[in-house]
Every structure is written in structure tokens, then in C-alpha cells.
Amino acid sequence: MKVTVVGAGAVGASCAEYIAIKDFASEVVILDIKEGYAEGKAMDLMQTASLNGFDTKITGSTNDYSKTADSHIAVITSGIPRKPGMTREELIGINAGIVKTVSSSLLEHSPNVIIIVVSNPMDTMTYLVHKTTGLPKNRIIGMGGALDSARFKYRLAEAMEAPISDIDGMVIGGHSDKGMVPLTSHATRNSIRVSEFLSDERLEQVAADTKVGGATLTGLLGTSAWYAPGAAVSALVQAIACDQKKMFPCSTMLEGEYGLNDICIGVPVILGKNGIEKIVDIPLSDAEKAKMQESAEGVTKTNGLLEL
Numbered sequence: 001m002k003v004t005v006v007g008a009g010a011v012g013a014s015c016a017e018y019i020a021i022k023d024f025a026s027e028v029v030i031l032d033i034k035e036g037y038a039e040g041k042a043m044d045l046m047q048t049a050s051l052n053g054f055d056t057k058i059t060g061s062t063n064d065y066s067k068t069a070d071s072h073i074a075v076i077t078s079g080i081p082r083k084p085g086m087t088r089e090e091l092i093g094i095n096a097g098i099v100k101t102v103s104s105s106l107l108e109h110s111p112n113v114i115i116i117v118v119s120n121p122m123d124t125m126t127y128l129v130h131k132t133t134g135l136p137k138n139r140i141i142g143m144g145g146a147l148d149s150a151r152f153k154y155r156l157a158e159a160m161e162a163p164i165s166d167i168d169g170m171v172i173g174g175h176s177d178k179g180m181v182p183l184t185s186h187a188t189r190n191s192i193r194v195s196e197f198l199s200d201e202r203l204e205q206v207a208a209d210t211k212v213g214g215a216t217l218t219g220l221l222g223t224s225a226w227y228a229p230g231a232a233v234s235a236l237v238q239a240i241a242c243d244q245k246k247m248f249p250c251s252t253m254l255e256g257e258y259g260l261n262d263i264c265i266g267v268p269v270i271l272g273k274n275g276i277e278k279i280v281d282i283p284l285s286d287a288e289k290a291k292m293q294e295s296a297e298g299v300t301k302t303n304g305l306l307e308l
């Protein structure tokens, strides 16, 4: 199983590291446009192999896509991250051009590849890859919901003073400060609804903190986060590579599901060897439906900025 990670920056390197440590891929190619950068990251990571006990071969490439040939899965992390005070949507001007060029270069050398889009604004970048590559929808996956759900579980565990392994919960909707829809009424601690443990006010605070999870970290770090994003991407890559049939919220092209059409937005999907093998269309409460609709309007507005 060969995996390519485009962008050797913070998220790309973190994701390559987690993939290697889990040791399920035979090869990870990291590619970056910056001369020598991907080669350097690959060499540094390879020098952790004997310490961390993995056999995955990691190689680097300065913009030479022939080295990515016949990849099964490719992750696009190339592009600029936001700075404190910015929204993800503000990145569209630079990142759209990068994502368009990168996806077409990947496909030249790996016509059967499954693409995971990470660059922001992620839902719109996922839509762009659909519109410009014409790939079947199961092979284009936007990563956002897996990360947002991990942050939701972190905030729930914090509020309940519970171990995170006790918590289950999911965030759907757009991967944006305003567009996320944490499914608070479905979240549980060992199958008991979290509303049994937390007041409505505390749950609202958890949801609010979850939605600005990325912005909070950007404020603290001066650039956006990478450990949890890298871990979230590696979980999706593993689900596909190992045909796990695991469910994650991912940005996918909707054709009527959740009452939405011609939009990529986060909903639960089953991931296996074919990429997105099923969209799980769960019933939402009226309040959740309204939030999902509002989120979709935000994503559609950003999609309107694309030059297609």
C-alpha cells in the first residue's frame, strides 16, 4: 500500500509520521514544492524508524510526481494555513490554485488514487477537486469531521472529568468556525447520553468550544494545529488501507442526503478499500436540521468564490 502526502509542512509531516508509526503502509512518499524540504522530513522520519519500530519506507520528493506513481491513497495538505484572527475561508485565494494543480498532477501518475483533501477551506477544496477532476465521488474525501469530533470528545471528557475513552460523539456540517454541528443529543458516555451528566448550559459551552477548536489553537500557536489534524488524517488513511469499514464524519458530495445537493459537507460515511463506501443518512432533530441547513449555506457561499 503506497500513500502520498502532498505538503511536507506541519500537517503533512505529522500525518506521515502517524501513518508510519502505525506500520500498515509499505511506502509513504512526501512531496513538497520547497526544494529539499520533503527529502529532509522523510530522512528525519526514517531515522525514527528503529526507535519507533516501524518498517514503512518514507521517501521525499521536491515536486517530482513520478515518485508518487501508483499511489493507492493521496493526502493533499499543500497550501497556506491561517494566522490568528483569520477564518479558513480567507485562504481560498491561494489554496484553490494549489489544490487544483496538485490534484491533477497526482492523477497523471496515479489514475486510481483515492484523494483525501485537508487544505482549507476544506469543504470548498473538496468540492473543487470534484469539479476539476471528475473522479467518482467515493474517491474524494474531505477531512474535517474526524478532527472536529476528536475535539468534541476532548471537550466533553474535560467537562465531565471523564476519560476520553468513555466518550463517543460526532460533529457534522462544514469545517468552519460557524458551520460545525456538534451532535450533542447523540453524544454518550458508555452509551448513556451526556445530558445525564451535564447541564444544558455546560453542553452549549462544550459545543461552542468545539466549533472554535481550530481558531483557539491558531491563537495559541500563531499558526494552525497539526498533531490532531495529522492523527485524524492517518485514521482515515488506515480505515481505507486496511478496509476497516469504520464510520467517520467526512466531507463528501451529497446528492439528496440530508436534503442537500451539489455540495461537499461533513456527514457520517463508512470508509473502506473503495474510499467512501456508504453515506450514513441519520435522522436529525429539527434544530439540528436547521443548523445543518445554515452550515450548508455558508459552504455554498464559499464555493461561489471558486473560478470553475
Ligand SMILES: NC(=O)c1ccc[n+]([C@@H]2O[C@H](COP(=O)([O-])OP(=O)(O)OC[C@H]3O[C@@H](n4cnc5c(N)ncnc54)[C@H](O)[C@@H]3O)[C@@H](O)[C@H]2O)c1
Pocket (backbone or CB within 6 Å): 006, 007, 008, 009, 010, 011, 012, 031, 032, 033, 034, 037, 077, 078, 079, 080, 081, 082, 091, 095, 098, 101, 102, 117, 118, 119, 120, 122, 143, 144, 147, 175, 223, 224, 225, 226, 229
Ligand atoms: N482540514 C483540516 O482539518 C485541517 C487541519 C489542519 C490544517 N489544515 C490546512 O492544511 C493546510 C496545511 O497546513 P500546515 O499547517 O501543514 O501548513 P504548512 O505551511 O506547515 O505546510 C504547507 C506546505 O505546503 C507546501 N506547498 C505549498 N504549495 C505547494 C504545492 N503547489 N505543491 C506542494 N507543496 C506545496 C509548502 O511548501 C508547505 O511546506 C492549510 O491549508 C491548513 O489550513 C486543514
Ligand SMILES: O=C(O)C[C@H](O)C(=O)O
Pocket (backbone or CB within 6 Å): 081, 082, 088, 120, 147, 175, 213, 214, 215, 217, 218, 224, 225, 229
Ligand atoms: O483551524 C485551522 O485553520 C486548521 C484546521 O482546519 C483545524 O481545524 O485545526
